[in-house]
Amino acid sequence: MNRFLLTLALIATAAALPSATDAQVRFRRPYTGSFGLGFGFDNDGGGGGCRDYDCGSTCYDGHGGEDFAAPWGSEVVAAQEGVVLVASDGCADNGYAGNPCGGYCGNYVQLQHADGSTTIYCHMLSGSLRVSPGARVACGQTVGASASSGSSSGPHLHFGYRNAGGGSEEVFAGACGRGTSLWVGQRGYAEAPSIECSEGTQCGDSPRTMGAIDAKYRELGGCSSFLGAPISGEITAPDGVGRFTRFENGSIYWTLQTGAYEVHGVIRDKWGELGWEAGPLGYPVTDEGPSADGVGRYNHFQNGSIYWSPATGPHEVRGAIRDIWEETGWETGPLGYPTSDEYDVPGGRRSDFEGGYIVYEWATDEATMHLGSDEPSVDMGLPLPSLGDGGLGDGGADDGGSRPRSDGAVPGDDGSTVDAPISSGCSCSVPGGNRAASPHGQRPWGLGLVALFATLAGIRRRRRNR
Numbered sequence: 001m002n003r004f005l006l007t008l009a010l011i012a013t014a015a016a017l018p019s020a021t022d023a024q025v026r027f028r029r030p031y032t033g034s035f036g037l038g039f040g041f042d043n044d045g046g047g048g049g050c051r052d053y054d055c056g057s058t059c060y061d062g063h064g065g066e067d068f069a070a071p072w073g074s075e076v077v078a079a080q081e082g083v084v085l086v087a088s089d090g091c092a093d094n095g096y097a098g099n100p101c102g103g104y105c106g107n108y109v110q111l112q113h114a115d116g117s118t119t120i121y122c123h124m125l126s127g128s129l130r131v132s133p134g135a136r137v138a139c140g141q142t143v144g145a146s147a148s149s150g151s152s153s154g155p156h157l158h159f160g161y162r163n164a165g166g167g168s169e170e171v172f173a174g175a176c177g178r179g180t181s182l183w184v185g186q187r188g189y190a191e192a193p194s195i196e197c198s199e200g201t202q203c204g205d206s207p208r209t210m211g212a213i214d215a216k217y218r219e220l221g222g223c224s225s226f227l228g229a230p231i232s233g234e235i236t237a238p239d240g241v242g243r244f245t246r247f248e249n250g251s252i253y254w255t256l257q258t259g260a261y262e263v264h265g266v267i268r269d270k271w272g273e274l275g276w277e278a279g280p281l282g283y284p285v286t287d288e289g290p291s292a293d294g295v296g297r298y299n300h301f302q303n304g305s306i307y308w309s310p311a312t313g314p315h316e317v318r319g320a321i322r323d324i325w326e327e328t329g330w331e332t333g334p335l336g337y338p339t340s341d342e343y344d345v346p347g348g349r350r351s352d353f354e355g356g357y358i359v360y361e362w363a364t365d366e367a368t369m370h371l372g373s374d375e376p377s378v379d380m381g382l383p384l385p386s387l388g389d390g391g392l393g394d395g396g397a398d399d400g401g402s403r404p405r406s407d408g409a410v411p412g413d414d415g416s417t418v419d420a421p422i423s424s425g426c427s428c429s430v431p432g433g434n435r436a437a438s439p440h441g442q443r444p445w446g447l448g449l450v451a452l453f454a455t456l457a458g459i460r461r462r463r464r465n466r
């Protein structure tokens with residue numbers, strides 16, 4: 001019972017600067033571990049003994065805050081965004097009951113929040129403070145590490161709350177505590193509060209958006225945005241890495257690495273056909289935006305992009321092929337918009353565009369741009385006539401993991417259901433001399449050779465695709 005000893009945090013908080021009271025600020029767990037409450041606020045109004053928020057005895061007489069059982073060196077974080085009022089260092093890490101250093105708080109940080117309330121984080125490790133007075137800190141931002149400085153006889157975090165008028169108050173709701181919890185997510189008795197910074201957004205009876213996904217949703221306009229209302233809670237992606245929420249008209253996906261971005265409409269449909277985040281593109285790294293020519297729309301993903309225009313529909317572009325397309329000006333360059341997803345050709349992969357195509361060859365590990373067409377105009381979503389080549393489809397060089405899809409769900413883009421267009425039979429010499437003509441396909445149609453066979457000599461684009 002006495003592992004984290006009784007502490008007093010009698011801090012002179014003359015700096016409390018009450019401002020116009022906004023919606024009452026609520027708090028997340030002020031540390032990153034999962035340890036619970038050791039000694040809570042004394043709610044007995046000055047009587048002897050103590051009463052915790054649930055009318056129990058997880059407290060001590062006169063305690064003006066919440067002691068969480070943080071082991072030595074635990075990461076302490078801001079419980080909500082705010083401005084640093086005090087960052088006080090210089091106390092010995094091992095204090096004792098009654099040690100007045102730091103106003104009994106030892107090494108500590110005090111933050112002021114949007115509604116004028118303040119929070120204080122006591123007994124931290126000397127030299128561990130990561131913030132300075134005047135700095136603005138984000139909810140969850142590290143402020144220091146726990147220890148036992150000041151009036152403390154064991155490592156723990158004393159978390160104190162003062163209202164805008166400077167009065168010290170209980171944070172937990174309960175029969176002997178406050179009516180409405182100041183934690184965003186108060187959990188079971190003496191358990192650590194939740195780590196959510198926001199209560200989320202709810203549209204009528206809809207599920208709530210939470211955390212970073214909620215922040216993105218609000219940025220986009222929340223309930224009145226084009227996404228409409230949430231239709232799911234926050235769901236962990238099958239890979240265990242990301243999280244997402246579905247809305248009436250789209251989704252927001254989040255990972256720690258990428259942040260939160262929305263996908264919607266036919267671009268989202270295409271991404272889904274490709275296997276969502278488990279497909280070759282990975283997670284979105286942008287919202288949907290207008291392309292530079294003002295005609296189309298796109299999302300970028302970790303490993304590629306999906307571009308849409310009214311004339312071409314949505315198609316994915318990635319790897320070395322995308323690099324070449326980017327270098328030639330995306331859709332504003334000579335290639336225009338993609339008219340196919342990436343697909344297998346003998347010895348490599350290929351994407352078609354309005355103004356030509358780009359072929360990637362396994363053997364050379366290079367991608368080459370070709371302007372003009374060596375094929376009849378085809379809609380990659382429709383079956384093509386068999387070319388009778390026999391060498392198409394899943395060539396031996398298939399990398400397996402890089403195929404746009406493995407389920408064959410999209411007719412026309414899988415060698416198992418449709419013969420892919422063959423590459424040019426062009427045997428002309430290639431500028432730069434570094435491109436062998438395809439040894440494979442014979443041209444079945446007498447459409448003439450490629451109008452222009454452009455090589456980006458010297459440009460090597462290694463595949464980054466899986």
Ligand SMILES: [Zn+2]
Pocket residue numbers: 006007008009063065066067157158159
């Ligand atoms: Zn305490």
